Amino acid sequence: MTADRVYLDWNATTPLRPQARAAMAAAMELAGNPSSIHAEGRAARGLVEQARAMVAAAVGAAPRNVVFTSGGTEANTLALTPGLGIGSQRIEQLVVSAIEHASVLTGGRFPHGSVATVQVSREGVVDLDHLRGLLAGGHPALVSVMLANNETGALQPLPAIAEIVHAADGLLHVDAIQALGKIPFTVNELGADLVSLSAHKLGGPTGVGALVLTERLAGLEPLLRGGGQELGRRAGTENVAGIAGFGAAVAAAMAGMESDMARIENLRNRLEANLRQTEGSVIIAESVPRLPNTTLVALPGLRAETAVIGFDLAGVAVSSGSACSSGKVRASHVLEAMGFGPELAQSAIRLSLGWSSSESDIDRCLKAWRKLAGNLTKRDHETELERF
Ligand SMILES: Cc1ncc(COP(=O)(O)O)c(C=O)c1O
Structure with missing residues (x-):
């Protein structure tokens, strides 16, 4: 990142931590395949297992329950396997919250039509009564709810969700990708049966993630078949450098x-106090517990796509809704699920901070915001507010 830029899109991807860069550079000097039994192979295996122990420790899991993947999307897809279960009971239906990441909403490997959706409140929090209702009387389900939403930062009420799911003999998958390194949690505290993680949200490289399992779980069908890597749960020679970077990043993030x-x-609180001074601005999900680094702000009349370009020209990187859907002029599914109309949803801008964010970054961001908000004509603003 160049010195004159302000980066406020940490929920999309973070810069690489120096510890991760160093671990990756060292790993790239090794010649061995971690499955080989000679000294070179054992050295590579050592790095993979060291990283596995670091990732496991961060979420209070046993290292053997950590399966490395090519990222969060693969971890989510691997988790959403029909036929998962405990003992002889097998699960054939999936329930996901309406605000999940696209990689969960698509339903993993569950057949089309067997996926039910749990509603969320206006503040973007899972509706527990609706979840109870969906699980009542039906077959046991795999339920997938994220710990922290990538767009609003809203935290979901785990372990209350886990209690409801387990009382209905179901299993719980938690996408904790945005939460790791930002808020403390363990797999046990969440009450989760499976947890997805991704390295590039906390200072590791892109293209590496993990699915954390629990002992009692059976029936995880590998997505990739071939060699017996990852205890037969994910074939393919491990991405040694990426995994080493993941381990180092997790350790640094937790410390x-x-x-x-x-x-x-x-x-973030100073940023929001200033954003609120712009008449008509709305900080979304502000009244519920949220990630400490995330602000989703909307100003009816200010189109998010235009605002992102305006910020960029002012040297500030921000995002419109989720990074995965930016570039498309479409309201985010998260804001739609929260009941916001297109006018407000299409003006939502996500500002997300990280460990190197500074007071002067916030000042630069606010300067750009005031300019963009000031450019709105009074008429645009009033028309949009009426529609909102
Ligand atoms: C909540 C959430 N889940 C899943 C993903 C996908 O992770 P990855 O980019 O590692 O595939 C992301 C990243 O945008 C995310 O924010």
Whole structure:
């Protein structure tokens, strides 16, 4: 990143942590295949297992329950397997919340038509009564609910969700990709049976992630078949450098989490206090517990796509809704599920901070925001507010 840029899109991807870069550079010097039994192979295996222990420790899991994948999308797809179960009971239906990432909403490997959707409140929090209703009387389901939403930052009420799911003999998958390194949690505290993680949201490289399993789970069908890597749960020679970078990034993120996040939350709160001064601006999900680094702000009349370009020209990188859907002039499915109309949903801008965000980044961002908001004609603004 160049010095004159301000990066406020950390929920899309974070910069690589120096610890991750160093671990990856060292791993790339190794020649061995981690499955080979000679010294070179054992050295590569050592790095993979060291990283596995670091990832496992971060979420309170046993290292053997961590399966490395090519990222969060693969971890989510691997988790959503029909036929998962405990003992002889097998699960054939999937329930997902309406605000999940696209990689969960598509239903993994569940057949089309066997996926039910749980509603969320206006603040983007899963409706527990609706979940109870969906699970009542039906076959046991695999339920997939994220810990923190990537667009709003809203935290979901786990382990209350886990209690409901397990009372209905179901299994719970938690996409914790946005939460790892930002808020403390363990797999046990969540009450989850499967947890997805991704390296590039906390300072590791893109293209590496993990699915964390629990002992009692049976029936996980591999997505990739071939060699016996990852205890037969994911074939293919491991991405040694990427995995080493993931491990180093997780360790660094966990070590600095408490102080980094307290500082980041203060910055975010100052940012929001200033954004609120613009008449008509709305901070979405502001009244529920949220990630400390995320702000989703909307200003009816200011189109998000235009605003993102305006910010970019001012040297500030932000996102319109989720990065995966930016570029398309379509309201985010998250805001639609929360009941916002297209006018507000299409003006939502996500500002997400990270460990190197500074006071001057917030000042630059606010300067660009005031300019963009000031350019709105009074008429545009009033028309949009009436429609909203
Ligand atoms: C909540 C959530 N789940 C899943 C993913 C996908 O992860 P990856 O980019 O590693 O495939 C993302 C990334 O945008 C995310 O924010």
